[in-house]
Amino acid sequence: MFETTTDAVHPRFTKKPAYPLSGFKIALVQLAVGPDKSKNVAQAVKEIHLAKEKGAQLVALPECFNSPYGTQFFKEYAEEVPSGSTCHALSKAAAEAGVCVIGGTLPERCGEKLYNTCTVWDNTGKLLARHRKMHLFDIDIPNKITFKESDVLSAGDQITTFEYQGIKIGLGICYDLRFPEMARLMADQGCSLLVYPGAFNMTTGPQHWELLGRARAVDQQLWVALAAPARDPAAHYVSWGHSTLIDPWGAVRAHLTDQPDTLLADIDLSTVDEVRSQIPVRVQRRTDIYDTIQKS
Ligand SMILES: NC(=O)CCC(=O)C(=O)O
Numbered sequence: 001m002f003e004t005t006t007d008a009v010h011p012r013f014t015k016k017p018a019y020p021l022s023g024f025k026i027a028l029v030q031l032a033v034g035p036d037k038s039k040n041v042a043q044a045v046k047e048i049h050l051a052k053e054k055g056a057q058l059v060a061l062p063e064c065f066n067s068p069y070g071t072q073f074f075k076e077y078a079e080e081v082p083s084g085s086t087c088h089a090l091s092k093a094a095a096e097a098g099v100c101v102i103g104g105t106l107p108e109r110c111g112e113k114l115y116n117t118c119t120v121w122d123n124t125g126k127l128l129a130r131h132r133k134m135h136l137f138d139i140d141i142p143n144k145i146t147f148k149e150s151d152v153l154s155a156g157d158q159i160t161t162f163e164y165q166g167i168k169i170g171l172g173i174c175y176d177l178r179f180p181e182m183a184r185l186m187a188d189q190g191c192s193l194l195v196y197p198g199a200f201n202m203t204t205g206p207q208h209w210e211l212l213g214r215a216r217a218v219d220q221q222l223w224v225a226l227a228a229p230a231r232d233p234a235a236h237y238v239s240w241g242h243s244t245l246i247d248p249w250g251a252v253r254a255h256l257t258d259q260p261d262t263l264l265a266d267i268d269l270s271t272v273d274e275v276r277s278q279i280p281v282r283v284q285r286r287t288d289i290y291d292t293i294q295k296s
Pocket of ligand 1: 063136137173174175176178198199200201204205208
């Protein structure tokens with residue numbers, strides 16, 4: 001991977017690290033989600049504390065962690081952000097545990113509209129970011145799965161990145177993972193990690209979940225974390241599970257199966273600069289011929 005050199009110290013290793021933290025421990029909580037909202041939230045709070053006890057500095061929950069995933073459930077489970085009870089519990093858990101929480105997603109009510117929304121809380125319980133799913137999950141695979149989030153949800157219209165302890169992190173929600181332009185724009189904003197709470201299903205999950213995560217990691221040369229709910233074969237929508245952490249080489253560093261569990265792993269931020277300097281595609285783009293631009 002490195003060119004051989006006779007120098008005692010390769011010039012690359014003399015560079016100052018680009019981040020205040022050279023690394024940190026992430027936890028991806030693969031929750032078992034059921035119809036009892038308060039039980040779902042209480043379980044999430046418990047797992048946030050456990051993850052912190054095991055050394056996590058950043059804890060991510062899955063898509064739709066307080067409600068079953070399905071268009072028939074969103075209205076009933078929806079809450080305002082940040083005044084709703086789920087946000088209150090996440091903020092309190094983040095502050096009490098002293099850890100940054102990427103709060104999966106919850107159905108958000110805003111006036112007449114509903115969104116699929118991710119909230120992020122810093123280690124004092126302050127709301128750091130809110131991402132509304134930009135690409136709604138509308139697909140139709142005959143005899144396999146038909147789903148139409150747009151029947152009840154509105155799409156967000158903002159690319160969302162935030163900074164925590166000097167580390168720039170980008171957010172996407174599940175189906176957002178299929179859109180490389182969005183990941184590219186987040187990488188352009190300086191992200192070294194993209195976190196996608198998601199709930200792929202038993203048709204697309206085995207084929208595309210890891211593949212898309214690895215594709216985004218290799219394309220943008222950054223870390224990608226995918227946090228899913230555990231599988232419940234009796235649920236109306238069956239989650240594929242398999243929460244996964246992928247490094248900037250596109251290698252799967254850790255993954256879960258379909259059972260309730262927490263993935264704990266170290267993220268080494270120096271790998272981002274290392275891969276980007278070794279395979280410098282970011283500066284080799286033919287922007288005289290093509291480009292990816294953010295319109296609003
Ligand atoms: N909740 C989702 O957006 C599911 C996305 C999915 O399963 C896919 O294949 O894409």
